[in-house]
Amino acid sequence: MIAAGTSVRGQVTGAEDLTVEGRVEGSVRLSGNLSIAKGAEVKAEVEVKALDISGSLAGNSVATESVALSSGAVVTGDITTPRLVIADGARYSGRVTMPFEIPALGAPAPRR
Amino acid sequence: MAITHIGSTLVIEGEISGSDAVVVQGRVKGSIETSQGVVIENSAHVEANLTLDTLEVAGDVKGNVTAASRVEIKPEGKMVGDIKAPRILIADGAHFKGNIDMDVGR
Numbered sequence: 333m334i335a336a337g338t339s340v341r342g343q344v345t346g347a348e349d350l351t352v353e354g355r356v357e358g359s360v361r362l363s364g365n366l367s368i369a370k371g372a373e374v375k376a377e378v379e380v381k382a383l384d385i386s387g388s389l390a391g392n393s394v395a396t397e398s399v400a401l402s403s404g405a406v407v408t409g410d411i412t413t414p415r416l417v418i419a420d421g422a423r424y425s426g427r428v429t430m431p432f433e434i435p436a437l438g439a440p441a442p443r444r
Numbered sequence: 445m446a447i448t449h450i451g452s453t454l455v456i457e458g459e460i461s462g463s464d465a466v467v468v469q470g471r472v473k474g475s476i477e478t479s480q481g482v483v484i485e486n487s488a489h490v491e492a493n494l495t496l497d498t499l500e501v502a503g504d505v506k507g508n509v510t511a512a513s514r515v516e517i518k519p520e521g522k523m524v525g526d527i528k529a530p531r532i533l534i535a536d537g538a539h540f541k542g543n544i545d546m547d548v549g550r
Contacts, residue, residue, distance in 0.1 A: 408548055418534040418544075425548040432539045434504045434522050437473055437491050 336371060370404055452487050468503070486520050
């Protein structure tokens with residue numbers, strides 16, 4: 333847990349779940365989950381299992397399991413994950429990559 | 445106000461535009477432009493650029509969306525393309541690939 337009065341600048345790595353209520357600038361790499369609480373400010377490249385955001389995140393994120401943006405979240409940066417939820421009231425700008433394809437339209441008759 | 449309804453066996457290749465709500469169950473390739481809402485149902489397959497007030501996606505959509513109000517991708521929805529709207533919701537289970545722009549200041 334990085335509490336509300338704490339700022340971290342640099343690289344954070346680990347094998348557990350982490351909740352950030354304060355500030356982190358740099359990068360976060362966990363084999364566990366990252367939770368960015370309401371009021372927290374994270375400016376970092378993030379690589380985790382599951383990512384839950386209620387605060388603010390600026391940076392690209394890769395989550396092997398899921399990403400959830402709750403109401404009140406403010407997020408900029410690219411997101412790569414197999415499972416994404418954006419709740420009403422969350423704000424996001426960026427590129428989303430999920431591994432799937434839509435099959436091509438079964439070619440309707442050409443015009444003319 | 446009337447609703448334009450594209451039934452499940454219909455295939456439209458071209459431009460759909462107007463001021464009615466549009467419900468798509470069939471296939472549309474081209475563009476849809478309306479001042480009202482558009483619903484892409486589960487059976488629908490749409491390859492089109494969409495300009496509208498609100499959009500609900502429960503089918504397959506390939507294309508870019510500009511919405512005046514809101515875009516929602518339902519759990520069964522699949523979409524590839526860019527979305528620009530003030531409110532965007534993605535449900536658990538939905539598939540999406542593309543750019544999202546809610547005009548968040550960088």
